[in-house]
Amino acid sequence: MSQEQIELITIDALLEKVRAKKAQDCRLVQISATQLPGQIELTYSFDLNSQLTNLRLSLPGEAPHLPSISSIYLCAILYENEIHDLFGVQVAGMAIDFKGKFYRTAIKFPFATSAKIPCASSAAAPATCATPPPAITGAIK
Amino acid sequence: MARTVIPFGPQHPVLPEPVHLDLVVEDEKVIEARPSIGFIHRGLEKLAETKDYIEFVYVAERICGICSFIHGQTYCQGIETIMNIAVPPRALYLRTVWGELSRIHSHLLWLGLMADGMGFESLFMHSWRMREKVLNIIEATTGGRVIFGSCKVGGVRRDISADMIKTILTDLEGIEKDMRDLTRVFINDSSVKARLSGIGVLTKQEAWDLGCVGPMLRASGVAQDMRQQGYAAFKDIPVVPITRTEGDSYARCAVRCEELFQSVEIIRQAFAKIPEGEIAVKVTGNPTGETITRTEQPRGEVVYHLKANGSKNLQRFRVRTPTFANLPAMLKVLPGCDLADVPMIVLTIDPCISCTER
Numbered sequence: 001m002s003q004e005q006i007e008l009i010t011i012d013a014l015l016e017k018v019r020a021k022k023a024q025d026c027r028l029v030q031i032s033a034t035q036l037p038g039q040i041e042l043t044y045s046f047d048l049n050s051q052l053t054n055l056r057l058s059l060p061g062e063a064p065h066l067p068s069i070s071s072i073y074l075c076a077i078l079y080e081n082e083i084h085d086l087f088g089v090q091v092a093g094m095a096i097d098f099k100g101k102f103y104r105t106a107i108k109f110p111f112a113t114s115a116k117i118p119c120a121s122s123a124a125a126p127a128t129c130a131t132p133p134p135a136i137t138g139a140i141k
Numbered sequence: 142m143a144r145t146v147i148p149f150g151p152q153h154p155v156l157p158e159p160v161h162l163d164l165v166v167e168d169e170k171v172i173e174a175r176p177s178i179g180f181i182h183r184g185l186e187k188l189a190e191t192k193d194y195i196e197f198v199y200v201a202e203r204i205c206g207i208c209s210f211i212h213g214q215t216y217c218q219g220i221e222t223i224m225n226i227a228v229p230p231r232a233l234y235l236r237t238v239w240g241e242l243s244r245i246h247s248h249l250l251w252l253g254l255m256a257d258g259m260g261f262e263s264l265f266m267h268s269w270r271m272r273e274k275v276l277n278i279i280e281a282t283t284g285g286r287v288i289f290g291s292c293k294v295g296g297v298r299r300d301i302s303a304d305m306i307k308t309i310l311t312d313l314e315g316i317e318k319d320m321r322d323l324t325r326v327f328i329n330d331s332s333v334k335a336r337l338s339g340i341g342v343l344t345k346q347e348a349w350d351l352g353c354v355g356p357m358l359r360a361s362g363v364a365q366d367m368r369q370q371g372y373a374a375f376k377d378i379p380v381v382p383i384t385r386t387e388g389d390s391y392a393r394c395a396v397r398c399e400e401l402f403q404s405v406e407i408i409r410q411a412f413a414k415i416p417e418g419e420i421a422v423k424v425t426g427n428p429t430g431e432t433i434t435r436t437e438q439p440r441g442e443v444v445y446h447l448k449a450n451g452s453k454n455l456q457r458f459r460v461r462t463p464t465f466a467n468l469p470a471m472l473k474v475l476p477g478c479d480l481a482d483v484p485m486i487v488l489t490i491d492p493c494i495s496c497t498e499r
Contacts, residue, residue, distance in 0.1 A: 028352045029435075030461035032446045043446065045433060050365060052433060075352035075469040085179075103179040103498070110184055 006043070006054045011066065014044075017055050018069045021046045026053070028069075031079035033087045035113055040064050040087055059089060061113060070095035078102075086111040142167045147480070151180050155258040155484040158494035162487075166480055174475040176468065182498045189458030194220060194428060194449065195294055197458070204460060205496040206287050207250060208438040210243045212460075213292040218372060219434040219447040220294045226424060230374075232296035234415040237374035239279070239289060240436075241404040241411075246275040247439035248397045248404075249320075251491045252327060255394060258488050259336050264326055271319050278309055296421025306412050317405050324398040337391035341474040341486035344388055351470040354463045355441020356396040357490055361388035367437035378410045390489040397491075427453050438463055440491050462496035 009017050021028075026046035034041040036058075044055040059066065066083075068091050070076045080091040081102035088109035100108075145166050151159030159180040165173040188200055201216035202209045214236050221228055253268035276286045282301050283289040291298050301309070327333055343353070348361035358365060359382055366382040368375045383399045385392035428449035435444050441463035448457040467490045474486055 025349070027349055029442075030444050030446070030459075030466075032433075032457075032459045032461070034446075034448055034457040034459070036456075043433075045444065045446075047365075050367075050370060052435070054433070073352070074350070074473075075466070078465060078468060098177075101177075101179065103182040105179075105182055105184070111187060 005052070006056050009055050009057050011057055011059065014055070014057060015067055015069065015072070018044065018072050021053075021055075022072050024048060028073040028075055031076065031083065033083045033089065033111070035061075035087060035111055037061075040089060042066070042083070044069075063090075064088065065090040065092065067091075068093040068095070085109070088112040144172065149483060149487075151177075153484075155254070155488055156492075157254070158492070160487075160492060160494050162475070162483075164475070164480065164483065169480050171475050171478050171480060171483065174472050176472055178468075178494065178498060180498075181494065185499045186458050186460065189455040191454060193453045194455055195424065195453075197455070198293055199290075201458075201460075202288055202290065202292070204462070204499045205493055207247045207493060208243055208440065208443075208496070209287060210239050210289045210292065211436055211438045211443065213289070214240060214373070215434055215436045215443055215445045216447075216458075217292050217294050218436065219432050219445045220428055220449075222432045222434060223428040223430040223447060223449055224294075224424070224426070226295055226422060228296050229419040229422060230416045231300070231418045232420045234374045234411050235297045235299075235301060235420065236292060237378065237411045238301070238408050239283065239291060240373065241407045242275055242279055244404045244439045245316075245401055246272050246279070247491075248401050249275065251397060251439075251488075252323070252394075255485075255488050256327075258484050259333065261333070264323075267323055271316060271323060274312065274316050274319075278312055281305065282309070293421065295424040296419070298421070300420050306415075310409065310412060313405055313408060317402065320401050320405075324401065327394055327398055333394075334391060336485060337394055337489075338387075338389060340390040340482050341478065341489060342387070342389045343470055343474055345386075347473065348388065348470060351473055352466050353441075353470045354466045355437070355439070355491075356393050356400070357441060357467045357470060359384045360392035360396045362386040365442075367435045367442045370435065372434075372436055374411055374414070377414055378407055380407070390485050393489040427451050428455075440464055440493055440496075441466065460496075460499050462493065462499065464490065464493045464497045467492075468497070 026048045029045040029047045032043045038061045040059045042057050046053050077096045080094050081098045083089045084091050085103045147164045149162040149164050150156050151161045161177040163175040164171050198213050202213040204212045249268050249272035253265045256264035280286045283291045343361050345362040348358050364382040364384050368380040383396050429451040431448040433446050444461040446459040450456045471490045
């Protein structure tokens with residue numbers, strides 16, 4: 001990757017590293033997940049003085065789980081619910097947990113390796129209309 | 142006092158796109174706002190795994206119907222960074238012009254929606270009447286009004302002739318004059334001020350901590366604009382971010398009003414400096430590598446994370462749109478406001494749900 005700085009970290013160091021970013025007054029720019037063979041790669045991007053820095057960690061492809069950083073960066077709730085709904089990563093301790101209903105996708109965890117995506121010709125109409133409203137826990141105070 | 146839950150959206154007169162809020166209210170005061178999106182998630186990011194990276198510009202442009210050009214531009218910039226493609230300078234200037242035309246028409250669209258939300262119908266119609274003139278320029282130079290189809294990996298598909306540049310500059314003079322009259326109402330009218338001032342206040346630190354971007358961030362006093370990074374022709378055309386310090390709905394409106402004239406000035410400078418030459422280079426091979434590219438859309442910073450492994454399909458195409466970044470702030474400022482102010486606060490983040498649910 002050009003220009004952007006990536007620091008490889010372990011899952012155990014995530015909260016400590018994110019706290020350090022917060023202490024530097026960095027802005028959380030995004031959290032991105034990438035499905036790779038046998039693993040899910042997560043990239044946490046931060047901005048300080050318009051310079052981008054990134055923390056990167058890998059999760060196992062099977063039963064991935066992650067601690068939430070929403071106690072440090074509240075805005076992480078959207079990224080973390082998205083990563084759960086699209087990749088099937090279990091995120092513990094989210095300030096607002098949409099319980100898998102952040103995105104009303106017809107296929108469960110559509111971006112995960114295990115997702116069964118029907119081909120276009122045989123795809124049935126998505127069942128999203130029948131999806132019940134989300135049972136949200138938590139709120140922004 | 143008894144609490145009542147009032148559903149707001151996904152179908153609501155001020156919402157062009159579906160987002161839902163459960164508003165917990167005591168009397169007329171909002172105590173809590175519980176969001177719900179996800180009605181129209183399209184999974185466009187997944188399509189990158191099956192589409193050729195060259196033809197995928199077509200999909201990137203269709204993430205949004207308003208800032209479509211800058212989506213295509215950001216995607217192309219990302220691929221060009223990974224493949225070390227030197228885009229011809231003229232193409233960079235043309236991208237800058239079309240990007241700023243997009244910003245003008247997007248802000249005029251928003252001003253119209255805001256006026257409509259306030260019940261100021263004549264102001265709404267004037268805003269969109271002016272937007273039509275900008276769309277006419279876009280149509281004359283690209284053939285499209287919303288989806289331009291002008292950006293491609295390695296440059297642009299169309300040039301703008303010298304005669305057309307003269308015509309555009311003349312048209313811009315008239316548009317600028319009209320916009321002065323229009324924004325004077327948004328800035329000075331007592332009813333607009335009464336409706337927006339002190340509503341949905343976000344402090345500088347709150348805006349930063351909640352990850353806000355674009356006019357939402359700048360209206361709270363943070364001078365950050367991705368155009369300062371110097372992509373496209375912005376290395377030759379410096380941009381000074383337009384900021385306000387009040388952090389309220391009025392400040393967000395005022396920032397967008399001022400940005401209209403900033404964009405007109407950028408287009409003038411771009412046409413004054415545009416070099417002659419090719420508008421595209423031939424691109425061969427497949428990308429290998431990764432980049433995170435940021436540009437400034439009308440609603441703020443957009444982030445493209447692209448990862449390629451040497452095949453014709455990208456390994457990962459991830460887009461963090463400005464509305465996605467601004468949603469937490471909207472939820473932060475809603476508690477404590479009057480129920481009648483909810484539409485104004487929701488509108489002042491300029492929500493684009495099709496972007497958010499790409």
